[in-house]
Amino acid sequence: MEGKVGLGLRRDIAEEILDSRILTPDFLEFAPENWMGMGGAWKRVMDRAVESFPITCHGLSLSLGSPEELDWQFIRELKSFLDENRVTIFSEHLSYTKSRNAHLYDLLPIPFRRDAIDHVVDRIRRVQDLLERPLAIENVSYYTPVAAEMTEAEFVNEIVERADCKLLLDVNNVYVNAFNHRYDAKEFIGALPLERVAYIHMAGHEQVEPDLIIDTHGQPIIDPVYDLFEWTIQKMDPVPVLLERDFNFEDLEQIQGELTQIKGILNRHWEVTHASA
């Protein structure tokens, strides 16, 4: 999987990908929550995908940062799903999506605080134990810090080191956060334990205010994010790279163009991909 370029499997483009018409990713990423426990037509789509492509999974609802107890029943079901579908990498967000036992279906920012570090480290370790696989934790985009006592880089670093987990580095999220919170993106990435990165996300975003970008996954990747990506991969070993695209699927040629562009950058710096393809 190192140096391979994947695409998220969304319903709107599933048939298109499985028939390899315009979109030809090397691997596919699922959100397990969107497919677990499903039968019928969607189950058949998923089965076809699993037969034809290597699969990674990107979780949405573990809510690693919430105060309430983890949903162990769900995590057991998740483990079965990951096992059944031969999932190679499982990642989750460094955020919380549940509050007072209510699911909120979006990624809320965890306060960058020492007690939150202890809490999250403990939870990541327990989840990894139950899943019997390492977790890759994603740096999320956020629109405001909340009651922070340290920087984001300090927060992420300490969690990943102490939980002894992998990192999913979302390069677009770094760009978005650097813009929204006025810090230096390269400095941030330079401070991360890049040897722990198991997986990279790339995506487009939308600027909604002069000083605010929202991480939408609906637009093409912008050039500064490609630049940041190229700068980053020279500092690390090859890993799989995923293009996240959640909507706006009118122009598939354009999306395939993004996959090709990512691959072109990888091939300039990472030797491993030349032989395969």
Add this chain to the structure above:
Amino acid sequence: MHLRKETISIQERLGEYCRTGVKLELPGVTPGRIHHYRRLISNVVNDTLHTAFPITVAALGEHQWELLVQDFFADGIPQTPQVWKLPFEFYQYHAGRETGKRIGKPFLDDLLYFEWMEIEIHTMPDRPFPDFVTEGELFNDRLVFNPEHEIIQLSFPVHTHPVREAIELEGEHYALLYRMPESGHVQFLNLSALNIYIITRLQEEKVTLNEIKNEIARVAGIESGRYLDEALQKFLGDLMERKLILGFTRN
């Protein structure tokens, strides 16, 4: 628990704000940014429910619909980690509070239930298909039903009539929803109580039509004879064509 009370309270207050929209002060936030979280989360919930219940939205109108969504999100506690199952919780929430009666839309429960069941039948886990053969005799062989179906009872026939007409027809109505074996598409049939009785008997008791013909006649209050045979032939032949009956058990 490693978290301090203060951190927990900050996290929970942010979560509450996202669900209810009630303004709050949080320490160490960038001004003018928090509302984006509420907006993004509301979009997910609105889109999910709007897509799941197109007929209900049209029947209530956007304004009343939005109030129902707001009530649910502020007061109900979304429990499922899988957002595509949220429409079921929305149905349960409003059925449990008799919202339909309260707002003068007595058909609401039925409509939400029916629209949810279309999703449920489309997405439910695969059920094992029994062995069957396609050649057989309708009256003498045991029939094999497509196991991927559910029968629901409604007070208003919202599955067959526009809401404004259905509202005049309160009574006992039945719909059978099922999944087509190849395509996975959902179909539904409008059935009488007698139809349901026949289908249930044939499936549960593993009997042939001939074995229960007289019983059916008794239940229907008609004579067993050519008229009944023809009616059964037509009804069950139709179910076979529609792939609710797959075929016959292997003898």
